[in-house]
Amino acid sequence: MEDKYLELLKRSNYEDLSQAEKEILKDLCTNQLEFDSARYLMIDIALMDKTMSEAPSKDIKSKLDSEFRQVHTNGEGGGWFRFLFPPLKPFVLRPGIQLAMLFVLFLGSYMMLEFIDFSQQTTSVQLAKEEHKASEDLKEVLLDSVINETPVIEKSLELDLSLMDANTKSTAEDGRLFSASNGNDQLKSNAASAQGSLVGSSLMSRDDLAFKEEPVLLGEVVLDFEELSEFDTDLKETQFLIPTVAESPDLLENLFVTF
Amino acid sequence: MRVFKPQYGKLPDEELLVLMAKGDQRAFDEVYSRYSQPLFGYFMKLLARDKEKCEDMVHDLFAKIIRKPDYFDVKRSFRTWVYSVASNMCKNEYKRMAVRKNVKNDIEPAEFIQSSSDTLKTVHEKSFSDSLYHELNKMDEKHKSVFVLRHFDGFSMKEIAEALEINEGTVKSRLFYATKSLAGTLKQFNPIYQ
Numbered sequence: 001m002e003d004k005y006l007e008l009l010k011r012s013n014y015e016d017l018s019q020a021e022k023e024i025l026k027d028l029c030t031n032q033l034e035f036d037s038a039r040y041l042m043i044d045i046a047l048m049d050k051t052m053s054e055a056p057s058k059d060i061k062s063k064l065d066s067e068f069r070q071v072h073t074n075g076e077g078g079g080w081f082r083f084l085f086p087p088l089k090p091f092v093l094r095p096g097i098q099l100a101m102l103f104v105l106f107l108g109s110y111m112m113l114e115f116i117d118f119s120q121q122t123t124s125v126q127l128a129k130e131e132h133k134a135s136e137d138l139k140e141v142l143l144d145s146v147i148n149e150t151p152v153i154e155k156s157l158e159l160d161l162s163l164m165d166a167n168t169k170s171t172a173e174d175g176r177l178f179s180a181s182n183g184n185d186q187l188k189s190n191a192a193s194a195q196g197s198l199v200g201s202s203l204m205s206r207d208d209l210a211f212k213e214e215p216v217l218l219g220e221v222v223l224d225f226e227e228l229s230e231f232d233t234d235l236k237e238t239q240f241l242i243p244t245v246a247e248s249p250d251l252l253e254n255l256f257v258t259f
Numbered sequence: 260m261r262v263f264k265p266q267y268g269k270l271p272d273e274e275l276l277v278l279m280a281k282g283d284q285r286a287f288d289e290v291y292s293r294y295s296q297p298l299f300g301y302f303m304k305l306l307a308r309d310k311e312k313c314e315d316m317v318h319d320l321f322a323k324i325i326r327k328p329d330y331f332d333v334k335r336s337f338r339t340w341v342y343s344v345a346s347n348m349c350k351n352e353y354k355r356m357a358v359r360k361n362v363k364n365d366i367e368p369a370e371f372i373q374s375s376s377d378t379l380k381t382v383h384e385k386s387f388s389d390s391l392y393h394e395l396n397k398m399d400e401k402h403k404s405v406f407v408l409r410h411f412d413g414f415s416m417k418e419i420a421e422a423l424e425i426n427e428g429t430v431k432s433r434l435f436y437a438t439k440s441l442a443g444t445l446k447q448f449n450p451i452y453q
Binding site (some may be wrong): 003005027028034037038040041042044048051054055056057059060061063064065067068069071072082090091106109 | 438
């Protein structure tokens with residue numbers, strides 16, 4: 001289609017061309033004379049083209065050959081470089097680029113994992129420190145507030161403080177987040193009850209222990225009750241525990257129904 | 260990996276270029292045998308038939324291919340690419356010649372003027388080709404390159420457009436202009452006028 005004008009120029013008579021064909025040639029010729037001139041030019045060029053045999057001298061080839069050898073002999077030293085970055089290959093398909101991308105991928109993932117572990121460690125250590133500091137502050141506050149109370153109350157407070165220590169220790173060891181404010185409230189209420197009466201104080205302690213003796217599960221951490229058993233021995237000394245059935249069998253008297 | 264040596268004569272230009280970039284001498288020989296003559300002819304037609312200069316141009320062009328094979332865009336056809344490089348080299352040469360002409364007004368491109376004056380004197384004794392080259396050299400470079408690529412190197416309109424980085428409509432209009440101009444100036448070879 002694009003070379004249709006050459007086909008049309010092979011015709012002998014301009015007037016034989018259709019209107020559409022003349023339209024194609026309108027930029028080239030508009031009458032028989034111009035048509036003939038173009039036609040003979042094409043014929044002469046076609047004839048001339050066949051006889052042409054121009055070629056550069058052989059010196060050019062020999063020069064280029066030596067240049068080629070020089071370039072590629074020098075390239076032998078950088079054989080690995082040529083292997084990794086061969087010319088005429090799309091950028092992403094060059095082995096060197098692919099290896100570099102792989103390295104970056106591995107390095108990136110390694111760094112990312114390292115960063116995550118590090119940050120987690122830092123966070124847990126910081127939390128433990130903060131908890132410890134808060135508990136220390138609370139201890140001080142509590143000691144200040146009860147310093148002038150009776151020995152019974154002091155005893156009760158000692159129990160509470162040791163309880164708090166147990167909680168704090170277990171929390172720090174297991175990496176568990178324990179709310180300092182909760183501990184604070186509990187200790188404050190215990191201190192207040194200790195100030196009220198001896199019975200009230202002892203009952204409060206028993207309530208706390210009853211709560212603590214239940215298995216407390218926060219996250220994946222179970223509280224260690226070995227330390228709490230020490231408080232049981234302390235509590236025996238207060239003589240406010242309910243006697244066991246073995247000690248006083250008369251406790252069972254009213255529990256049996258007779259028919 | 261190839262077990263057998265490739266048949267270089269049957270390989271496409273682009274594949275030969277890849278082998279050549281790897282240092283395959285035979286691939287280079289094949290590329291040279293395919294393109295040295297047409298490119299030399301192209302330079303001869305565009306550069307006033309100055310043989311030495313045209314040989315230098317061919318040398319420079321192949322040296323570029325040897326030294327910087329990366330310049331070739333593998334997505335393109337090598338044929339159109341190498342002619343586009345040749346065309347740009349001609350443009351640069353025209354600029355250089357124009358500068359030289361301005362500097363040395365008294366000195367004309369001797370060989371060409373000599374041959375053209377001979378042609379003008381003895382128009383019937385000279386061959387059609389001499390007159391054609393003469394007329395081509397008088398022609399504007401942009402029309403000349405389109406005409407040469409189409410009628411001497413056998414490029415299609417699309418290939419010319421790709422090689423010269425212009426659109427096909429422009430190629431067509433330039434080609435018709437060049438044909439009309441040459442047909443007008445070379446009408447003495449038309450049997451009607453003889």
